[in-house]
Amino acid sequence: MNALIKQHLIDPEICIRCGTCEETCAVDAVTHNDDNYVVDMEKCNYCMDCIAPCPTGSIDNWRTVHTAYSLEEQFSWEELPEQEKIADGGGDETIEALEDEISALLAEAHKGTGGKAVAPASASKPSVNLYRRSAAASARVQGKLRLTEEGTGNDVRHIVLDLGDTVFPVLEGQSIGIVPPGEDANGRPHDVRLYSVASARDGERPNTNNLALTVKREKGGVCSNYLCDLERGDQVQVTGPFGSTFLIPEDPSAKLLMICTGTGSAPFRAFTERRRRTMPTITGGLTLYFGARRPEELPYFGPLKKVPADLMTQHLVYSRLPDAPKEYVQDRMLENVDDLSMLLSQATAHVYICGLKGMEAGVDDSFAEICRRSGRDWAALKAEMREAGRYHVETY
Ligand code: A2P
Helix, strand or coil: CCCCEEEEECCCCCCCCCCHHHHHCCCCCEEECCCCEEECCCCCCCCCCCCCCCCCCCCCEEEEECCCCCHHHHHHCCCCCCCCCCCCCCCHHHHHHHHHHHHHHHHHHHCCCCCCCCCCCCCCCCCCCCEECCECEEEEEEEEEECCCCCCCCCEEEEEEECCCCCCCCCCCCEEEEECCCECCCCCECCCEEEEECCECCECCCCCCEEEEEEECCCCCHHHHHHHCCCCCCEEEEEEEECCCCCCCCCCCCEEEEEEEHHHHHHHHHHHHHHHHHCCCCCCCEEEEEEECCHHHCCCHHHHHCCCCCCEEEEEEECCCCCCCCCCHHHHHCCCHHHHHHHHCCCCEEEEEEECHHHHHHHHHHHHHHHHHCCCCHHHHHHHHHHCCCEEEEEC
């Protein structure tokens, strides 16, 4: 019988296919096809470098096996297999030794991250992975709108997709995959790209089977240019939905702190709509810290101005105003230490961070400073909040 191994696996139900693990892996052990990101046991050296950067914790899954699951098996999974019963002779000691070894490595890798992502306790149950590239859903472009002013360097679009008769349930905070047509220079089909849904679960227009995306045209970006150039009536191949932790609590007393840059605002537009439509008299509030270069380049600037102050407290923060010093969201947080400190002290507070990866460390430092000033330990609080489904990060 083969020796026991602890196989590193990625949970296809939680993974949002952001590709961070593949980018992080120095030995190319992480790979993907159109459906799943997987770990090649032949190459994985257990360095654990991929663990902390994964925004969902889907990377942190392990099975004790005698024979490793092949890449083909992993590519075909819609969910992780149960831990198989290890045959007698594997020896508990061996299993325990393996468990201990991996736990020690993981504890080191998780230092400062607060551990795995968990959905809010009161969140609705999401549907995931209903459509894959091999059996994608078809959507029709129903509307498109430029969100940033013409002439600015930022071309960000609001794109509404109509799912017609296709059952495609999404929750606020989930993403969908877009399949760009065509092939790359090597003749391989282009990769599926993920976009956060910017509308509420009951549709961009209430009780309609459609959804909106917030797409920034990236220089040379295959999928973003494809999406931004679509015309009304065009058909788009869609996969997903993806994501099972970055979700809104249904508890009306939950207080949501939403921190974003640029198109990271998409899920927060969805959260705001959900709250606006279902809980006009909520007891828990919404607080938004939103960073952009200038007002003209802040997606949803106009609509945001119309959100009533009793529904949401807004901090719109600009980095490139002609007559003001550069300001980032994390800088503004430090100007509101008392409010944020008060918020963090409440068991109903939920923190969401979405946008540029660079922002994550800056925001973390500000939380640490805010906690320090009130004699609290941010690392411990973050871990506690994360475990309780009250701390969520999605950066790219
Ligand atoms: P900057 O002026 O330095 O680029 P956009 O998507 O339009 O580029 O907007 C992203 C916003 O996030 C910009 O205002 C950008 O500022 C800002 N930003 C860039 N890096 C960071 C960071 N590390 N932390 C917080 N905000 C950042």
